[in-house]
Amino acid sequence: MKSAMFGSVGSGNKMLFGLMLTGLLTLISSKAQADDRHGHEHQDQASVAAHVHGEAALNIVIDGALILAEFISPLENLLGFEHKPTTPEQKQAFQDLQQNLMDYQALFELTDASCTQIEQHTTSPFSQANHAHAEWHSEYHLQCSVMGEKVSIKPQLFSAYPALQKLTVQMITEQGQSELILSSDKDIIPLR
Numbered sequence: 015m016k017s018a019m020f021g022s023v024g025s026g027n028k029m030l031f032g033l034m035l036t037g038l039l040t041l042i043s044s045k046a047q048a049d050d051r052h053g054h055e056h057q058d059q060a061s062v063a064a065h066v067h068g069e070a071a072l073n074i075v076i077d078g079a080l081i082l083a084e085f086i087s088p089l090e091n092l093l094g095f096e097h098k099p100t101t102p103e104q105k106q107a108f109q110d111l112q113q114n115l116m117d118y119q120a121l122f123e124l125t126d127a128s129c130t131q132i133e134q135h136t137t138s139p140f141s142q143a144n145h146a147h148a149e150w151h152s153e154y155h156l157q158c159s160v161m162g163e164k165v166s167i168k169p170q171l172f173s174a175y176p177a178l179q180k181l182t183v184q185m186i187t188e189q190g191q192s193e194l195i196l197s198s199d200k201d202i203i204p205l206r
């Protein structure tokens with residue numbers, strides 16, 4: 015699927031590439047949702063992963079020198095609350111979270127690779143009214159000048175967000191699609 019699909023994508027089609035990757039990530043995420051029997055009802059379209067407190071999803075697509083990462087988590091895991099911030103302390107906490115997660119390095123460290131973040135999007139968790147369970151959803155596009163044979167990532171989320179206990183990492187690489195369930199920041203994930 016990967017080479018046939020990405021083979022003709024030139025550098026001038028970055029936006030198209032991004033859209034295709036986003037579509038793929040959505041596919042991966044809906045598969046994860048279908049596989050999950052423990053999540054509570056959560057059917058609106060913005061929520062692509064089952065919303066279970068303590069759990070989050072990291073999706074990664076690698077094609078050549080490009081890496082796209084997507085992070086989806088119940089806000090509860092990251093903030094300790096999921097409603098719209100009201101007090102000055104809550105507003106500050108949410109602002110700090112946005113600031114921190116603007117950089118992919120808050121999600122994972124890369125080894126044997128030299129990559130620059132060229133794009134980042136965060137979807138406002140409070141864009142749906144009547145949403146009791148707000149979710150964090152952000153995307154990162156990285157352009158790599160070096161990607162060595164031992165390229166790997168080390169998730170950074172567990173130490174920063176102790177309420178997060180389980181991270182489901184789904185990857186699409188030149189080797190195909192794979193899934194890993196992580197429960198500690200000690201895990202290093204080879205990307206090829």
Ligand SMILES: [Zn+2]
Pocket residue numbers: 065067088090096146147148
């Ligand atoms: Zn929730």
